[in-house]
Amino acid sequence: MSIIKFPPVKEIALIGILAAVNIASRLFLQFLPNIKPVTAIIILSVMLFGLAFGLKLTIVTTIVSDVFLGLGLWTVFQILAWSVICLLTSLLMIPYRRKEHGPPLIPMAIYSAAMGFVFGFVVSFEQFVYGGWGLFIPYYIAGLSFDALHAGGNFFFYLICAPILMKVMKNEAKKLVH
Numbered sequence: 001m002s003i004i005k006f007p008p009v010k011e012i013a014l015i016g017i018l019a020a021v022n023i024a025s026r027l028f029l030q031f032l033p034n035i036k037p038v039t040a041i042i043i044l045s046v047m048l049f050g051l052a053f054g055l056k057l058t059i060v061t062t063i064v065s066d067v068f069l070g071l072g073l074w075t076v077f078q079i080l081a082w083s084v085i086c087l088l089t090s091l092l093m094i095p096y097r098r099k100e101h102g103p104p105l106i107p108m109a110i111y112s113a114a115m116g117f118v119f120g121f122v123v124s125f126e127q128f129v130y131g132g133w134g135l136f137i138p139y140y141i142a143g144l145s146f147d148a149l150h151a152g153g154n155f156f157f158y159l160i161c162a163p164i165l166m167k168v169m170k171n172e173a174k175k176l177v178h
Contacts, residue, residue: 035153054086081122116151
């Protein structure tokens with residue numbers, strides 16, 4: 001599964017569209033704790049467009065949505081958490097770069113769920129900055145139920161988003177070739 005490369009203008013537009021979906025989902029699904037398609041869309045963006053694209057999408061999504069939701073030190077740790085997920089996804093995709101098809105849907109949905117726990121772990125390090133291990137450990141443990149909700153949402157949203165985004169983006173890439 002080779003990385004789809006778009007001209008710079010089209011890449012900016014695509015980042016804008018995907019970021020808008022992510023931002024809207026973070027704003028409008030606030031009543032569902034940690035259940036949003038953001039992580040699944042970021043994982044898919046790395047799978048389809050590569051690490052650099054995923055990192056750009058992560059930064060735009062986090063900063064713009066946190067302008068509405070509240071900016072703080074947690075914003076840095078959210079960017080860091082999604083960046084770690086981008087890096088892990090990029091490494092996971094190495095064996096698939098020379099293959100026509102990407103990884104199977106269900107294992108990737110499970111991977112996406114696991115990234116909910118990775119996200120929660122990395123974001124919890126904000127508390128380490130404030131109070132060391134004595135604050136980090138109870139904060140992280142207290143947040144595991146929210147991480148489980150994030151994981152479940154990621155699994156669900158990956159199953160929904162992957163087939164749609166893969167098809168749409170591959171069709172767009174074909175248009176560029178022809």
